[in-house]
Amino acid sequence: MQNVSKGFAGVQALRDASLEVRAGEIMALMGENGAGKSTLLKILSGAHKQDNGTMLVAGNVQEFSSPDDAHAAGIRVIYQEPEVIPHVSVAENIYVGALPARGGLFSQRRVVECARAELARYGFDNAIDAETLGRDLSPAQRQLVEIMRALIGEVRIIAFDEPTSSLSDVEAERLFELIGTLRGAGVGIIYVSHRMPEVFRIADRVTVLRDGAVVQTREVSETTQEQLVGLMVGRDLSGIFHRQAHEPGDVVLAVEGLTTDDVEDCSFEVRGGEVIGLAGLVGAGRSELAHALIGDIPRQAGRILVDGTERRIANPGDAVKAGIGLVPEERKAQALLMHRSVRDNICLTVLRKLSVMRVVRQGSERALAQSFVRRLNIRTSSIENPVANLSGGNQQKVVLARWLSPKPRVLILDEPTRGVDVGAKAEIYDVVNELARDGMAIIVISSELPEILALSDRVLVMRAGRIVAEVPGREATEQSLVALAMDHEPVTTKELT
Amino acid sequence: MSSQVHIKRDTEGRQETPSSYAGVSRSWLRTALNAIGVQNLSLLFALALLVIVIGSQNPNFFLVSNLRTIGTAISIVGILAVMQTIIMLLGGLDISVGSAAGLTSVVSAMVFMTNQNAGVSILVALGVGVAAGLFNGLVIVYGRVNAVIATLATYAGFRGLANLISNGRAQGYTGTDPIYVFIARGSLFGVPVLIWILVCVAIFVHCLLRYTDIGRNIYAIGGNATAARLAGINLNRYIVVCYALMGLVAAIAGIMLTARTGSGQPTSGSQGLELQAITAAALGGVAMQGGKGTIAGTVIAVVVLGVLQNGLTILNVNSFWQDIAQGLLLVAAVIVQQRRRGVRAVGLP
Missing domain, CATH: 3.40.50.300 (P-loop containing nucleotide triphosphate hydrolases)
Incomplete structure (x- = not known):
């Protein structure tokens, strides 16, 4: 035992x-x-x-x-x-680190024989050949x-x-x-x-x-x-974060039949002042959809319309011009310049606008950074402090500030509060609600269902690269969303597919 | 977890204090120190040490003529190191600069011999340099070839081309043309033209990096390429243009080489320039991973290397030792850099 x-x-x-x-x-x-x-x-x-x-x-x-x-x-x-390991055989892959050897010499043939015997023992000798290379x-x-x-x-x-x-x-x-x-x-x-x-x-x-x-x-x-x-x-967080209803205006972002390697035929609309939650399991294609929207992943089909006009978005630069911003999932790997200052990090997307004859006006740059530090309550000793010295929550606010500075029409937040303490989390929620009040169209991707429920006016559920359901925010529950994301019989929702 | 700790240590080590934030109460000494930076300070210290040691062994070191010699000797490698700094800030490397300088040197002299027009020959050489750099950039970006490999290939290719068109011999004679003579031996306000060229290139690049959105984007690309891409910066365009500029600067170096020797040199004088330029940039604190480094640091490092080389020469040290010293210096500079980053990895990076 x-x-x-x-x-x-x-x-x-x-x-x-x-x-x-x-x-x-x-x-x-x-x-x-x-x-x-x-x-x-x-x-x-x-x-x-x-x-x-x-x-x-x-x-x-x-x-x-x-x-x-x-x-x-x-x-x-x-x-x-x-x-x-791609370039060696299945047999060697199986015995990696423990190659059967005799007197310090290893025999290719013996390894393959051993591997064949083992595969046969478990009944996998038909499924795989010991001499196939790893990459095949x-x-x-x-x-x-x-x-x-x-x-x-x-x-x-x-x-x-x-x-x-x-x-x-x-x-x-x-x-x-x-x-x-x-x-x-x-x-x-x-x-x-x-x-x-x-x-x-x-x-x-x-x-x-x-x-x-x-x-x-x-x-x-x-x-x-x-x-x-x-x-x-089974947790009850409804008392901690109250969902704020927003007042959706006209359609700002319209996506029609967006298809990439990982995302299939996704269509949806986001209105100004509306927060859309994007729920689903890890690997369901939520982040891939976000990256496809900003042109970071090549699109195979589909159209993206901002304020009713189709925009050609072939790279993230086009997305900035079209007014779509993405706060990416991993702030350290995908967003922050860790050694550079808070000012540098905030102003990255608007440097060109702050420049005259390509020379950055440092006064306006500092003013912009200062205003965001105040507005988002970023706790830092100064705007010249390297972001590496900031806490996770404040780093996240710096990234948020970067994407607010070009005043986008559509803001996509991918896991906006990952690794952020509760206080900063509440502040970030406040900012999202405020942006929605100002008429921005917002998409929130999150693996934390309470977060989706706390922010969203509508929830889109993704599974295996498709949008499988749309649930109004006030009707959505954690149970129903989990069930939809996991392909389990829905409890109290209408399925779209 | 551990990487976070290292990052912290690193930034604490060389935190640049804001000039605007420094406040009036800070002493001018502190402000000056902050402007220079810790890394540069240790370089200046090394320079002082070198000057004292060499000067005490051979007082001729301090002669104005010797200082001019050092100045003109470092001017060619200096502009290459300055431009190499940009390439390294982007996270790349250009090994082909020496060969490109040799190629453009030969081209400038050969074109000059056909029409005796210095202006035309210089323009053609600059064009060839840009084309060579452009080629590197396009191969790296669109061929998705690692920068070291791509420029290692053109390092051999450009040199071969230079030898091919010149039959491996020095070409032409520019020693009587006023423009070439002015570049080689002219002075403005008592300072040789060659040094002026270095000063102009260095100031231009410094301002580009420090004050323009272009420079700031270059730091962003080297610091975190993914973040830069998602922020809408066109990485491909930056990389291609910077390599083309590197080619342009290599051509300027080639023209300076032609002027100094009075003829087009396929290899002599340009061989090893890439090593010196990369060593200077690394010694000056440019991170091999990109995103970190300054022109001031590179320029000081160029001077340190120039003084060292000159010192070893006037102290009659075997010139083969100079190569060994330079190689050791490059390794030492990168080791110091890695230590400061806090890299303690075992085995392969």
């Missing part, structure tokens, strides 16, 4: 979460985006170290200081995006390589992070069989998935995480889908 229990008292990602996996059982782990599932897996795999709490494997306390330690203890985590593999085959790699050595626990997201139905079926085999062999399995039917099909028990804490662990046979959704969402 192997018994794992873990407890942490991390900052926010994970709070006193305890989890127990028994040998020979499949434990499903569910929760919204950001509920702490990935953090938990990373601690399990030794990639992160917990701040508090202990981890026991087969009754012994384990301290993992690196992924190697976790590996040695028999723990494997298979992540969503398999890491496969399909997503499903990559997943297989990752799984085979995990099975080398003594294995006690395997965690799968959304393993079926890149698999076809047939391949997923294969995977379930394999997982069944592993369970039969006494391996403890943690199965992270957003897909309800899968969980009900294969799991023995299910643990629901919410806001970094374990809500409940239940026997799958004794629960229903509705109950699980309720557990995943």
Whole structure:
């Protein structure tokens, strides 16, 4: 009997979460985006170290200081995006880091033989050939390589992070069989998935995480889908952020049949003074839609109209001219010049307008930066302070200021409050509401449903690159949105598709 | 987590205090120090040390004629280093500048021999330089070729072309033409024209970077290319134009080379200029990752390198040692830079 229990008292990602996996059982782990599932897996795999709490494997306390330690203890985590070395064979990929060698020499033939034997043992010898090169593999085959790699050595626990997201139905079926085999062999399995039917099909028990804490662990046979959704969402934040109704004016942004590699046939309208929430799971195509709107991702089809005129938007520069601004998802990677000053960062999009004969008028530049520092209450020692010295919330306000300075007609906010403390969050909400009052058309993308509910007049739900539903803000609930995003039978909404 | 900590340390290390915010109460010394910057200060300190050591060994170092020698010697590498600074701020690198200078030197002399018109020969050489730079930029942007590889290829290509059209020999004679003579040996207000060219290029580029939206966008591109792109900056145009300008400056260097030697030189005099220019920029504090660096730093570093080279020569140090010293200096400069960034990675970057 192997018994794992873990407890942490991390900052926010994970709070006193305890989890127990028994040998020979499949434990499903569910929760919204950001509920702490990935953090938990990373601690399990030794990639992160917990701040508090202990981890026991087969009754012994384990301290993992690196992924190697976790590996040695028999723990494997298979992540969503398999890491496969493109230029070597499947066999070498499987044995990477543990190539069978004799006297320091390794034989290509022996590796391939070993790999073939292992593949045959688990019934995958038809699905994949040991001599294929990594780059020629399909997503499903990559997943297989990752799984085979995990099975080398003594294995006690395997965690799968959304393993079926890149698999076809047939391949997923294969995977379930394999997982069944592993369970039969006494391996403890943690199965992270957003897909309800899968969980009900294969799991023995299910643990629901919410806001970094374990809500409940239940026997799958004794629960229903509705109950699980309720557990995943089940918080009442309506008292904290009151939704403000806005007064929508004329249509400012109209999108017709927008199609890219990741987004299919998206059409919608946003009125002036209206806030549209864009909900959906990570990978549903929300950010891709935003980037397509500003011309950062090539468009295959579709038209974009601003104030009734079609605009040719082939790059983000065109979008700025057309009056569309995007506050991107990752402020450090996509927005901030960390070493440059607050002033520099705020004025980046309007430098040309502040210039006479291309010479930037530093007086007006400073005045502009100062006005935004005041208006958005950005806490900084001066406008010359490098943004790296600011807190996350104030950095986010700097990014917001950058996109407000060209006075756009349409503002897209992608995860506007990620990694921001509650106070700054409320301030950012206030700004959004104020902008809407001034007649701006606003699109908010967020994985935090309370945020969507607090801001939106209408909510568009995306799934697999399509807009699948439109819900009026006052009718939307977390339950209904989660259900729509996860392709689960809707509770109280009209479906558009 | 750890990267955040490093970033913080870095910015604390060299926080530039705002001139407008400094307030009146601050002493002029402090203001002066802030204007110069920590990195530049250590360079100036190194320069002072070099001058003292070399001067105490050989007092001839301080002769006006020797100072003029240093000045004219650094003028060619100086303009290349200044322009290389822009390229490196963008996050690129141009290894082909020495070869491009050699090519344009030969072109200027050969065109001059056909019509004896210095103006025409200079214009043609400048045109060839721009074309060479443009070629680099287009290959990098539209061929999606890494800048080091692309310019390494043209480093060989331009040199080959120069040798091909000149048969590998010095071309023509410009030593009697008044314009070329003026460039090579003329003076304005007692300062050699060659130095004036460096001063003009440096001031122009400095103002471009410091006071125009173009310069600020260049810093933005090097600092965070994704952010710059999303802010609507046309990265491709900036990169192509900057490489073309690099070619233009390489052509100016080539013309200065022709004037100084009195003939078109396919390789002699231009060989190794790229190494010196990159070393100077790195030593002057331009980050190899882009986004950080100043013209002031580069110019001081050019002077430091010039003094070092001159010192080693007048102290009769074997010239092969000078190459070794220069190589070591480049590595040392980048190591210092990486330390300041707080990079502690093990293994490959």
